[in-house]
Amino acid sequence: MSTYRIQGATGEWEVVIGLEVHAQVTSNAKLFSGASTAFGAEPNTQVSLVDAAMPGMLPVPNRECIRQAVRTGMAIEAQINKWSRFDRKNYFYADLPQGYQISQLYHPIVGEGALHIEADEKAGIPEDKIIGIERIHVEQDAGKLMHDQHPTMSYVDLNRVGIALMEIVSKPDMRSPAEAGAYVRKLRSILRYVGSCDGNMEEGSMRADVNVSVRRPGEEFGTRTETKNVNSVRFVMQVIEYEANRQVDVIENGGTVDQETRLFDPNTGTTRTMRSKEDAHDYRYFPDPDLLPLELEDSFIEDCRASLPELPDAKRARYENELGLTPYNARELTAEVETFGRFETLLAATAAKIGKPEAKVATQVANWALSVAPGVAKSLGDEADMANATAEAQASILAMQDKGEISGGQAKEIYEFVLKDGGDPEAIADEKGLKQVSDTGAIEAAIDEILANNEDKVEQYRGGKDKLFGFFVGQTMKAMQGKANPAVVNQILKAKLDG
Amino acid sequence: MTDFTQLGVKQIRDGVAGGDFTAREVAESFNAAVAAAAELNAFIVTTPDHALAAADATDAKRAKGEDLGKMGGVPIGMKDLFATKGVQTTAASHILEGFKPEYESTVSQKLWDAGAGMLGKLNLDQFAMGSSNETSYFGNVNSPWKKAGTNAAMSPGGSSGGSSSAVAARIAPAATGTDTGGSIRQPAAFTGICGIKPTYGRCSRWGVVAFASSLDQAGPMARSVEDCAIMLEAMAGFDPKDATSLQMDVPNWEAALSADLKGKKVGIPREYRMDGTDQAILDSWEQGKAMLRDAGAEIVDVSLPHTKYALPAYYIIAPAEASSNLARYDGVRYGLRDLPEGAGLQDMYAATRAAGFGDEVKRRVLIGTYVLSAGFYDAYYTQAQKIRTLVAQDFEKAFEQCDVILAPTTPTASFPLGSLNDDPLTMYLNDVFAVPASLAGLPAMSVPATINSDGLPLGLQLVGKPFDEQGVLNAGLAIQQRAGFEAQPEKWW
Incomplete structure (x- = not known):
């Protein structure tokens, strides 16, 4: 009522x-x-x-x-x-x-x-x-x-x-x-x-x-x-x-x-x-x-009936039930023909690039399509040439992110370059050094140095002050100039501190 | 030398094809006859060059041994309700005076494609509304016939009065007509010629100025049943530009003509014995029965119980459609525009339509507007449509007992021009026998039967089952052969 x-x-x-x-x-x-x-x-x-x-x-x-x-x-x-x-x-x-x-x-x-x-x-x-x-x-x-x-x-x-x-x-x-x-x-x-x-x-x-x-x-x-x-x-x-x-x-x-x-x-x-x-x-x-x-x-x-496409209500239900999207995302994505059209194209391209079923990457793609990508475009204003916003390029960025090669922040930066000047996101990532370091050797070396320089904190951590884990992560990322793959950093730190 | 103007469609076509004479000779003769008959006022404009050009084209084809077409070498009159490209098309109204369409009606185009040429545009009752050809803006049409012992101008019938007058006077071997509620059959009967209205949908209405769309049908008017069959074949056929056009092949009516009616049943509708019908008409009806019996047919009584409601229903439905169809003549895009000083849009409409439409057209627009208006629609229009359905059902039942119906075409012979002007209802009664077949969309034909004691022609009407033009033509032929109608009006023009 x-x-x-x-x-x-x-x-x-x-x-x-x-x-x-x-x-x-x-x-x-x-x-x-x-x-x-x-x-x-x-x-x-x-x-x-x-x-x-x-x-x-x-x-x-x-x-x-x-x-x-x-x-x-x-x-x-x-x-x-x-x-x-x-x-x-x-x-x-x-x-x-x-x-x-x-x-x-x-x-x-x-x-x-x-x-x-x-x-x-x-x-x-x-x-x-x-x-x-x-x-x-x-x-x-x-x-x-x-x-x-x-x-x-x-x-x-x-x-x-x-x-x-x-x-x-x-x-x-x-x-x-x-x-x-x-x-x-x-x-x-x-x-x-x-x-x-x-x-x-x-x-x-x-x-x-x-x-x-x-x-x-x-x-x-x-x-x-x-x-x-x-x-x-x-x-x-x-x-x-x-x-x-x-x-x-x-x-x-x-x-x-x-x-x-x-x-x-x-x-x-x-x-x-x-x-x-x-x-x-x-x-x-x-x-x-x-x-x-x-x-x-x-x-x-x-x-006439056979020629009908999937309609908004059915599509929304499918996005929620089969793709696992939130009700908010599902509603936003299905409101307009252009929006769901772009989303479905990007979803297909991303799933193909990553080699996973659509349902496994749908949330990542939805967040990108509804929030991350429009945010980058908006911040660039007139500098963005939306003709460069191809599904292929975006899928490529999302795939690098999925594999841990780039961070969320790097994804945005790469997308900025893509929108401004076009180009292959992977090449941009290489050229501009916008890739995470997953090389365990480099990360291990950095961590060893940090642990050596902060012996007191290592003691405290091992004494039960768990919160200090974040400190070590932060120090490592700083030493790596933000390019270390956080998952690898976590894994190595955990092993060295707890081991 | 042959007097070509005495020849009909078939004779001209066959004579030209056989090399007995040229199409040009024929066209020249008729052009001359048309020019000499101005007193009939049958034509609004004459188009001698069109007739000659078509004739020359036919002669050239013959020289090359090409097919001359169904109407090859035959010059005809074109009722001025058909749009003809570049030639003034008026519907006999002031509002369309000077209007030259940039298009050709489907029916006229088919006739030209079949080798016919145009002598001119024939006068008619304004917007085909009338039964005496007295409502034309371009003046009355005179019948070539005179009542014995008088010199009064007689009506050629209407609305196809220019067509009937021209064909009866031998200034055209044939002419197109249109029939909404008898406008081919009544003038044919008044002038001693044949005219057939085919099944609704046989002839395309595209490019024909509309009167009442659900009733309007084009058809040929000529001096013999054969000529009508030939010309109808040329006129008919499916047209994708007309949504009510019949999607059926055109039969070869001419080839299948037969006056042998053995095994056929002819229905005599008892309700057509109406008060006010001339005794001579009733007598000719009896003679018609005898002729068809002689041709081998069995005569049976049939009943069309709703006949008496048909005419009132027609005079609701036809004006209703007309009031809407004629709304387009508003002075905005083409035709007459009367824009008084300082006038607004509504004033322009009123002035243009007041000046552009004649009294009978205005009468019908008013009637039509009234019967469609809120509060009256159900009482008039809806009732009339119910009657229309009942009339059609009457025919369906009657045709379970017979193959074709024989009836008078009109209740009286022709009358002097001006004699019914103050009495529209009596004028409307002229179509009392014609209207039922129109409401039911059935093929119907008038053929000349006899001459009455005043020396005026009388016609008999044949009504057939849907799509059975052949049955109508065949019964008409049987009457034609036995009636031996050869009377001609004495030339006074």
Whole structure:
């Protein structure tokens, strides 16, 4: 149970949140035309006759977009509807050439599903939670109006017209900004794992309509507002915070919350009315007569399922159970596609180099990938050329460390050289003298000298003052200029002192 | 010298192929006939050069001994609902006046590929909405026929009225039509020619200005059943650009034509005996039965119980789809733009559409918008779709007892232009016999049966099972052979 509450003048209020996330489907071509979907092209250069709604043009569904929606549905454990249908949502606007958006109101392609968010005490999520998903449907995106091109007119860019979107509609299951933030992050992660959306919120590939209402804890839902087109996790959380407080103020001051559509202003962190319920469009939805119902064959569905990668929750469990990683490391490494991608490549390279099973070196690699390597890169700042951070080079460093040839400190130093100038880590270690001495003769000689010079301490140690062992180690390392292999030093000291 | 304008598709094709005359001679004759028939107002634009170029290409192929195609050397009229590359395409509306597409519709391209040439773009009811060809922005089309003893301008039917007028007047051997709720069959019946609407999906809708997408079907209009079979073969075929296109091979309908109906059963739907139907029409229906019996068929009574609901359902579904299909004509990207001084976007929409659409189009957009609006959708649109399903089921059951259905095409013969202008409901009743087959997506054809006492043609309608254009054409041929319809309008233009 979320403990997030708005403290009003008259008592506590609970916030109820539902999200409609629009995710642009990763596909080379648009939902119903062959035009390209690349971002950032010159205005009106990626527009087919169908997109421009020329007379007599007809939509033909793009199989790849359908496939991506089905795969996404499977990733949130949702029901896949073998029979779905496209509807027209009718309204006039200059960025909508057809005068209607082809969407799926009555029979969406994906039915109910669920998304797990994990407990995060620090963020204010006391326990794991399942957020219900109502549906996913596919629909066309609209174009873009440009108001800054002419003093009295607006220009229209139709490049985005007809690009496929998935609208992922949650149930009103979230109860705090933190839960909503975790939901969007988790959803984004899943979409990116599946490869059905690049999740790039800055470019608008993913944006959310945020539904917020407040109620006394445990009572009926209140009237909700919908804030449109919010394009970052932080903004989603801001919208909820602001809207919940605004609604509480309205109610506590004797007013009622209007069911309306609102807009978020990122500059002020506030929302304002876009249109009220009375002004709401009558979209006159009806089945698109240009398109037959979408009927998915079993073989198509099986192919979609077979093409799904290991998903975040399963991967995290495997990292913990099979690779023996800590829950923290497992969660950090599986949050992003890039992170686990780099980790798994490095893990494979390191295990191969060392000649041990992955599970035996996973913790070492995880610590390196999450903490050591980013730390070195950060300390170098602009000096680091990340192109040099190859799995091969890092694996080589980790392998030297595993064999005791270099210390942790030396590993960092070598990695610094690698990031700055590239090169073979083993050669760097040799050249720069960054190797531990495991030569027992040299170490023994150093130890003999130290023991001879500190006879009093040797006596005390042998008399029971165990703590002095650290002193001898320190002296030896100092004499060896820090390059002695600590394990060898320990072993020899132990033999000489205790022997 | 042969009067080429008296020749039909088959005769021209075979004559050109056989070297009896050249395609150019034929094209020149029809170009001249078109130019001399301006009073019919059948064409919005004429394209004599297109016809000549196609003819020359055919003649050149013949000289080289190449295949001339199914329509080699035949010049035709193209209903101005089909997008033709570089040639004005208006749907007979002001809003598309001057619009020259950069693309060619699939059906017209197939015809050109089959060796046909284009005489011009044929007038029609605006956006194919109308049953008399009086809603065109470019003026009424006149039927070449006159009611005996009068000089009143008669309706060629609609919406393919330019097509029917041109073919009946022998200024085109054949023409394309489109049929949403009778727009091929009713004008064919009014003008004494043949016209077939194939099974929904046979002809691609790509590049055809949409009226009601779930009903629109292209088809040929010509003076004989054979000519329709030939031209339909050239027009039909799967098109990946139309998601509702049938993924089936096109049969060789011409080769399989047969008027021998032995073993076939012809259904007579009892619900088509409606009040308000002309006695002459009922009489011709009886004669039609006799002709098909004579061709070897057995006549059986069938029932299509939901017939009376079909027309009201049609006048909900078709306007609903039209209201959405016509939303794209908004003045933003192409066609007419009316931007009053100081106007915003909404004002521009209103001004452009008010100026660009005719009254009948506006009426249907309003009806369609209304029946789809919140609170009325279930009462109208959902109910109408249920009726559509019931009408289709009626046919399915009827076709368990028969192979083809015989019915009148229209309840009356042609009427004088202007006589029904104030009475849209009576106008809509013209399509009462045509609409059920449209709702069910079935192949249906009108063939000329007789001339009534006013000297006006009457047609009979044949409706077939899904994909059985052959059965429809064969029964049509049996009637054609027995009806001996050879009447021609007297030339007055």
